[in-house]
Amino acid sequence: MNKLLKTAIVGTALLTVPYIALADETATSNSVSVTGTYEGTASVDATTKDLTYTQGLDLVMVGTSSNGSVTVNIDETATVGDLYLDTNLFNFDVRLGKVDSITGIEVGTSIAGFTVSVHKATGSGGATTVDASTVFGPINLSGEDVFDDDRLLSAGMEIAGIDVGGSYQNTTTGTNTILDAGLGIQGISVDVAHASIGDASVTKTGTSKHALLGTMTSATNGTSVKGVKASLGDLSAKLVSLNSNNTYTLALERGIMTYSYEKVSGGASTVSAGVKVTF
16 A cells, blocks of 8 residues: 555544544433344254254344444344444544454545545554445445455446446455346346355355355355355245355245255255344
């Protein structure tokens, strides 16, 4: 990264932080909201008939006042994950605290059509990252850690009713490229994705079409991961090719329940029933 540019951005961003202490502590309105998701899955190995039940809880509490909001995330073990403060100072969006296991200060704003944020991790030698995103006509562009060599670049757009997207990241270990597309025809939605994995340690699945590729961090460097999913109402079928194995999944959703059958080529099959309750 250009050190002068990096210093200028970080310096401008962090100058806003000391003024938090000067904010008016008298809140004109206060509120607390609690949301969460409970997920449980009972699965039976078709060969051994062994029953396994796993569960998870994602609880999010947000306390809001006229000066900002505090968010805390708690899991089923009562472990606190994310914990951060969001506020606004002099047209800068400021976030203080821990997000995705990294504690630090993040300052963001909009500049000439670009949304830019700077994050400085705490501690000796804490990393500084700069993220940016913009909309250029029909194309959505975004970049994570844009000034570093291993930046993650993503783009997405709609062409003739087809949602297409992709991402690119080049690290010292290897290069990851992901391409995806989604199309809906007469009530049937089809999503496809293809990933070339050079460094599985930094691969992200996300919540978009990339997620249909499975847990890509289990991929072997130097291989490709391919996936296709077709859905009609509550019924879906998915095929994922990962590490020379094909995984076939059939799923049916009924209210809060999802019933599924999964078969790995050359391996075992599993029947499961999952429950998901959001409150």
